[in-house]
Amino acid sequence: MPSEQRSKESLPKLAARVKRPGWKDPRLALGAALITASVIGTVFLVRGMNETTSVYVAATNITLGEQLTHENLKTKEVQLGDSLQHYLVVEETQLEQARANTFIEAGELIPQTSITSSQLGSRRPVNIELPTGLSEAITPGTFVDVWVAKREAGGAAYGVPDQLATMVEVSARSDRAGGIVGNNGTNLELLVEADALESFLQALANDARLTVIYNPAGDQT
Structure with a gap:
């Protein structure tokens, strides 16, 4: 039959078109490269997630x-x-x-x-409570000047502030932002020289008002 003969004659041409690509085929090399890259990427990703x-x-x-x-x-x-x-x-x-x-x-x-890395030396840590609004420049390692205003008779007002100490290093800072009224504030830990320690303790014991001012000169020491 003529149609059957033509079908048989076209089989070799069709087989030639769909034959399996050889190992030198660029498409096969590209596919292998993509698979390899994907595996390597996955390995590095897993390794990074597990890295400690x-x-x-x-x-x-x-x-x-x-x-x-x-x-x-x-x-x-x-x-x-x-x-x-x-x-x-x-x-x-x-x-x-x-x-x-x-x-x-x-x-x-x-x-x-x-x-x-600062040396404690003869200094002693003193904690003071301050209201909110303390300068953000005052952080551990910076230096401050401390002023004190004594409470006047009757306890309703304070006197004129006097400088209590200068170039005092801040060793720690803790800010509080509680929801209770009056519970907001900042706790500063200061490293106070021995000769100023008594004055600090007296101010704290007498409920004096302490004011801390950032001293930029400490950044140059």
Whole structure:
């Protein structure tokens, strides 16, 4: 039959068009490259998700002014993402130059803001409570001038402020923003020289009004 003969004659041409591509076919090479790239990308993604970093954790309670050592610290593998920059990374920290500028509870990760390289010397930490509105420039490591106004007789007003101390280092700051009226404010921890300590304690005991002013000269020391 003529039609059957023509069909048989076209089979070799059709087979030639659909034959399996050889290993040198560029389409096969491109597909293999895409698959390889996809596998490598997945491996790196999974590895990145599982990657941890060694940071320091307080092994015991660490008090203000205490030197950071391998005895009061331990290491921990963590995944903190972008927040890692806020904590002490083992490979990036020199312990011989670090001490606590605030109380650190055992088990806590060590924040960068909780350490300083300043020497405590004869200074002593004094905590003072201040109202809201304290300058944002006043942070741990900066210096302030402190003024005191004594409460006048009757307790309704305060006298003219006198300078109590100058160039006092701030070792810690804690802002409170509670919902209860009168519960807002700022707690500052100041490192007070021994010769000014008595005056500070008297001001606090007599419920005097303390005013703290940022001293930019401390940034140049």
